[in-house]
Amino acid sequence: MSTPVEGFSKLSKNQKIDWLVTNYTKNPEESKKILERYWNNDTAVQKLHDEFIENTISNYYLPFAVAPNFLINGKLYAIPMAIEESSVVAAASKAAKFWLERGGFKAEILGTEKVGQVHFIFNGDSTKLRQFFNTIKPEFYKDTASITKSMEKRGGGISDIQLRDLNCKIEGYYQLHCTFETLDAMGANFINSCLEQFAKTLQESAASYTNFTDEEKAIEVVMSILSNYVPNCLVKAEVSCPVETLLGETISSKEFAKKMVRAVEIAKAEPYRAVTHNKGIMNGIDAVVLATGNDFRAVEAGIHAYAAKDGSYSSLTHASIEDGVFRFWIEVPLALGTVGGLTSLHPLVKLAMEILQNPTAKDLMQVIAVAGLAQNFAAVRSLVTTGIQKGHMKMHLLNMLNQMGATENEKQQLVDYFKDKTVTNASVREALEKIQAS
Numbered sequence: 001m002s003t004p005v006e007g008f009s010k011l012s013k014n015q016k017i018d019w020l021v022t023n024y025t026k027n028p029e030e031s032k033k034i035l036e037r038y039w040n041n042d043t044a045v046q047k048l049h050d051e052f053i054e055n056t057i058s059n060y061y062l063p064f065a066v067a068p069n070f071l072i073n074g075k076l077y078a079i080p081m082a083i084e085e086s087s088v089v090a091a092a093s094k095a096a097k098f099w100l101e102r103g104g105f106k107a108e109i110l111g112t113e114k115v116g117q118v119h120f121i122f123n124g125d126s127t128k129l130r131q132f133f134n135t136i137k138p139e140f141y142k143d144t145a146s147i148t149k150s151m152e153k154r155g156g157g158i159s160d161i162q163l164r165d166l167n168c169k170i171e172g173y174y175q176l177h178c179t180f181e182t183l184d185a186m187g188a189n190f191i192n193s194c195l196e197q198f199a200k201t202l203q204e205s206a207a208s209y210t211n212f213t214d215e216e217k218a219i220e221v222v223m224s225i226l227s228n229y230v231p232n233c234l235v236k237a238e239v240s241c242p243v244e245t246l247l248g249e250t251i252s253s254k255e256f257a258k259k260m261v262r263a264v265e266i267a268k269a270e271p272y273r274a275v276t277h278n279k280g281i282m283n284g285i286d287a288v289v290l291a292t293g294n295d296f297r298a299v300e301a302g303i304h305a306y307a308a309k310d311g312s313y314s315s316l317t318h319a320s321i322e323d324g325v326f327r328f329w330i331e332v333p334l335a336l337g338t339v340g341g342l343t344s345l346h347p348l349v350k351l352a353m354e355i356l357q358n359p360t361a362k363d364l365m366q367v368i369a370v371a372g373l374a375q376n377f378a379a380v381r382s383l384v385t386t387g388i389q390k391g392h393m394k395m396h397l398l399n400m401l402n403q404m405g406a407t408e409n410e411k412q413q414l415v416d417y418f419k420d421k422t423v424t425n426a427s428v429r430e431a432l433e434k435i436q437a438s
Helices: 013-024 028-037 043-050 088-100 126-143 145-153 188-207 253-269 271-291 296-307 347-355 361-384 388-403 408-420 425-437
Strands: 064-072 075-082 106-109 114-121 157-165 173-181 220-227 234-242 317-322 325-333
Touching: 013 028, 064 088, 064 347, 064 361, 075 088, 075 271, 075 347, 075 361, 088 271, 088 361, 106 361, 114 188, 126 145, 126 157, 126 173, 126 188, 145 157, 145 188, 173 188, 188 220, 234 361, 253 271, 253 317, 253 325, 253 361, 271 296, 271 325, 271 347, 271 361, 296 325, 325 361, 388 408, 388 425, 408 425
Parallel strands: none
Antiparallel strands: 064 075, 106 234, 114 173, 114 220, 157 173, 234 325, 317 325
């Protein structure tokens, strides 16, 4: 039975591994070999990875791929993607090629505003608090001047600070709702530093404000933190073409266009479908967010909140047929960075940025929105024509064969065999057993 460990973070990497495999694995020597197998042979690169997070014992690899032929606003891209799921990169690439021949993708930035909040409790007269806020508002800017100086030189900084009264939700609850422009940085550290100074200014100014009673002077700051919900840091991506050029696979172009629109309507109306619909979008978005060293958890949280902004969880994509033209588009909030964090540290992230032609944050927003739209188009297209499993299981075939222990020769035979057949776990196992028996 394992026992608690004291001072684990102070142990060397090898000591951490020895303790872990001894206490938590059935075969310590084999477990240790697996962990060491994924170390980078370049000691400098491995040291860099070790220092990204705490208690590092190995690396967890994801495939790094590219989806080529993305024409975005007249510029051709190969989009880096880091993801473990079969068929995602293939589907994105297929959609890119499809729209390359129909004018490509159009994308535009609708806003870049980011948000942070100081949450506090004030027990007193809300009118007096409003007067106090209006009096000290310039102090918030003054007291953060040293923090914002560099950002302001580049054209960013604090956009606005508002006092919000939320007594209707929690007694005595107010907040400073603050907006920021952080340019090519994601800006989390910048925003949080500003917010913590706002909180300090708020409390210190309240303590000496003569119009407050003693109770009112004792403002309680609960927390100061950025928000990952950024509905005004928004990007739009779209494709369009005459209906007759859609070239449906198993149905007519007109019928295909109608089915696409109807499928999106269902995802708008039915949350159970919308969640899976949007998960497919996030396959494309997350893969590029990961490859470019951005925070996919923050992006996920913000996008899913945005999908429910009208009171019910709904589709992030939209489709229409007007005057014989099929349109398919998406609007998503994306708070991203192309400087700072892993973007300047991780060798593959730096390479991904180079592959994307060293984009600005706005450029990256557009590329990632396009990746999500392409992924969704490919998924919905399969759903309304051949069905999702035909293509997905074909891509999953090698994973299945690897799990079944197929040799390289057996894999090649079965890839050829299933080119025109339905792939299921049972059919693959049966075909493999026939080869092995012969």
